[in-house]
Amino acid sequence: MISERVKRSLSREFKGSRLAQLGVVLVLLLFLVATFAPFLALHDPTTTRIGTGGTEDLSELPPLGFSYTEQRVTPSGSETVEITARQTFPLGTNALGQDIYSRLLYGARVSLLVGLLGALLATAIGVPYGLVAGYFGDRIDDTLMRGADVMLAFPSLVLAIALVGVFRDSDVHTTTVPDPFVHAARSDIVPNVLIPRAAHVAEMPASFTFPVTVTLVVALVNWVWFARVARGEAMSVRAEEFIKAARSAGASDWRILRQHVLPNSLTPIIVLATIQVAAIILLESALSFLGFSGTDLTWGADISDGRSDQRSYWWIATMPGLAIVLAVIGVNLLGDWLRDALDPSIEGEGGV
Amino acid sequence: MSDEHGPTPVSERTDAMAADRPLVRVRNLQKHFDREDSILDRLLGDTTNPVRAVDGVSFDIREGETLGLVGESGCGKSTTGETLLRLLDPTGGKVEYDGEDLAEHEDLFSFRRRAGVVFQDPFSSLDPRMTVGASIRQPLDIHDWPWPHSDVDTSRPKGELRRERVADLMERVGLSADQLDRYPNEFSGGQRQRVGIARALALDPEFLVLDEPTSALDVSVQAQVLNLLEDLQDDFDLTYLFISHDLSVIRHICDRVAVMYLGEIVEVAPTEELFANPQHPYTEALLESVPRASTDERDRDIEPLTGDVPSPRNPPSGCRFRTRCPKVIPPADLELTQPQYRAVMDVRRRIENRDVSLDGLDSSGGDAVETLFDRLLEGVDLPASERPHLREAFEALVEGDFEAAAETLRERYASVCERRHPDGERAACHLDADDVRLDADGNGVWVGEELDAPVTDTDS
């Protein structure tokens, strides 16, 4: 149920704020790119082109508009080669000759999925926890929230690394998710005329690796923020007279939590969840940068790849870095918009 | 501090006369609130006095009547209502509903069906995220209405029956049934209050606690709601506990009235008697304080109560009203008028609270004592017979010995009102006691036996 007032408030804030508009555009872009990566990608992001087996060495191509010279050792001594950008690799290639542009598109999938699922999971853990603490108060509150405080006391990255260490050797560390578009293009279930560029799509990877552990870890690191906000909301809702009225009618605590406390606490939780998506994208990047992710097709891993050659091949690390910056800014601006429109009194808590 | 005297069994005797059994019997009900101690306070054992919001309240509500509970803010009247309904756990005492002790109920589910409540704030009493229809329907869902023996056609789907019942209820309280899918913010305060009443009526209760149901409403709308409540009482044979600070409303709607002050009931009487002939000085002052909406009002002389209500964390000993009472009963052998006596008592209280500035007093000689007379009893013309007692106290004070000064005054001036918890048929006041001689103005003097050692006011 979205009331008229909320709609009005959302549209007013949207119209009045360039930043909100930018945020929406960036987030929409992120969604589109992540969803339709097989259509938009120019190459299979995992194909390497390092000149083995008679293929052309296309590693470390610069982005369009850039070029550089390099000393190459040839049988006839060394020569200076000028390496120029190629139209087909608009953002250049990395040390393995993989197309950076295509990798960014696929990296968006992982970042966005981890961000959304992580935030969802954190909400699912934190909100009930906080609502129960805030609604019952007293000793239950003390016990639960002291526990939550202990969680907060760990630096989130350290905690994440420790948790990854526990899970990384298990079977569930990563899972392989099939790509529906590619499957459709390869099979005959859907007539290929209905799929734009079907032949191109069919050449894309049939699945991508989703880092399960990392998703669990970011949720475990972030749920405390949800618990705190939910607790605060529950405490204020608890004092309302309609809660007393429900109790006087014989409503159980469970019913009150579900029917009254949760719906009346939702607004700030939604705002927080949005902002936490950005925080989680950052945390995921950090973890994959450090190599804990289990998949190398992510922005963080790409940065890590380009790190050693930062001076000579700056684009390898910079391009995924820019992608992270834009995604995080976009989600944060979206969250700010929601916050300003729905509930000007809350602050965006948390973050990394 | 006064537990050995027990609570006021005011209504116990009056009820023996009543033929029918009361629907609600409240005996010595107590509700104390501890400060929300932080975990650190708990570990350190650092606790403060609890707020004695309700401190030994007893009354009966007879079937079909409206009992009014009136008092100023913070007197504990709303807490009494909520504790009675077990929305708060009582600290002590018991509540019997229809002859059954609520504390012995394993769960209060069946009681909840029979007793409802309407709250003051029309904005906070409805969930803003629920349609008014859903709010009214909630009790029906909770209690899985209709029940097998209900007089509705139970073969039809429950959802449909409930929706019909909600529509009926809305019509009954003067709303239109096609508004049931609207949200509370589309209603005015008066309409919301009607929704709250409809919700309270959903399960066909026999008893309603009305907690300031009209206080947030404008006069014209208040009159509508009061009329509605009266009609509903007749139609559904309801018994009301009507809590309000507004004496005019109380007089209008109640059959009997209980007056509360600082967590205790000070007077219970049938409405007409209470308003025509208030027995307790507090009731009297309360009635006098209300400005009347009439052109004679300007010429009506009133003697407003002085001072503020003391803290319920640390209520006065004996009679709790004595710190503001215009009729405190002095010991027999004083030659003081009531204002003089009050002035002396004020000085005593300040000394006990160490609230007297000794700056600029020369500690030698009689001048300092005279200065204190000027400072503390300015404009009070004391008879010569009392001056030596005060002089003795002030001499101690000049030495800085607050304790001795207070003791001197206590011995001489302590009133029965601070030593004994009052008790009475109708009003909890010592003026009714046999050992008090009343003069023409209604002021009393204690003529009974010598009283026990005075109690200290400060609980330090």
Next chain:
Amino acid sequence: MAPKLEVEGLTTRFFTEEGQINAVEDVSFSVEEGEVFGIVGESGSGKSVTALSLIDLVERPGEIVDGAVWFRSPDLAARIEDDTPEAVDGDYVDLQSLSEGERRALRGTEFSTIFQDPMSSFNPSLTVGEQIAEAVEVQRRARANPRSVRSRTQGYGLAKFIGDSLLPTRDFVDDASHDRAVELLEMVGIPDPVERAAEYPHQFSGGMLQRAMIAQALAGEPSVLVADEPTTALDVTIQAQVLDLLAELQEDTGMTTVLITHNLGVIARMADRVGVMYAGEVVERGTLEDVFDEPAHPYTQGLLGSSPDLDGAADRLDPIPGNVPSLVDREMDDRCYFADRCPKAMGECLEKPPEFAVDGEHTAMCYLADHDYEEADALEEGYFDE
């Protein structure tokens, strides 16, 4: 006697997202020197906005769009006649046309206000004595030089914060001002004023703080006091104390008072003359006796009829049906705004009635004040239902 205040056609509107709200619509009344003029009305009647408009404290999105508040002040009139002739008419100055600076200089010195909620009117971090002394100081300086009105409480910048923490705040005010503050506290019946002056607002009870606010309002020895629901937040026994105090001060100082309240009893106790507001308009005004004993407007009659009487027999109440109307401009017709709730609405009520004289200065915005009710013209029941 000449009136101290003449309000003419005062109109205040709020421009909100929901649309234009006509909070105060063409309100006129006059207040004699030294009297208490009561404005009574229910919530949403525009009585508080009227009070704010008198002293020009309406804040955005509200705006006074029309009208004049003529204030009798021969000295001021003579002084500013040359600069702003449009603001002067004989001994009167129009507060609406005054320059901002002149207007501000009048606040506190000539006009003072007390509000419903004393807690939010005091700064919790300064002692009550300091705040009253400051008011005294500001008014003293204002009298010396009307253009230098600047209260310390007006700014809360970093510089002020640092300044306050480094310097003892009392240095800003004279000892004389502080003594005067103690005197004022004593005047409003606060026991042990010297000790209480050194306490902070949270150490005061509600009634005491209301007294302190009155003391603060009196600091500039104002000639007009605007009291907006001064006792609404108080219990009856405390209300009685505060009303007594106000009546006493009124008698001693000869202040002109505009008292705004929803409580008919408070009006009856305090006011000499009364204006009844409904939907932004003053629908009836006259002496207390006129309005309470012979109400001419059906709304006034309804208001009096729906209040339960403390002394009378407990009969059934006679409520006004319906609800307070919306003040959103586009939802208002140009009719008598009470017609939809009025038991005696007639065809002509669909046109806005002018102010009819009932008897001398007793006026009412109702055709019934002019001629008798004619059943033949009555609007059929349910006329205003959609």
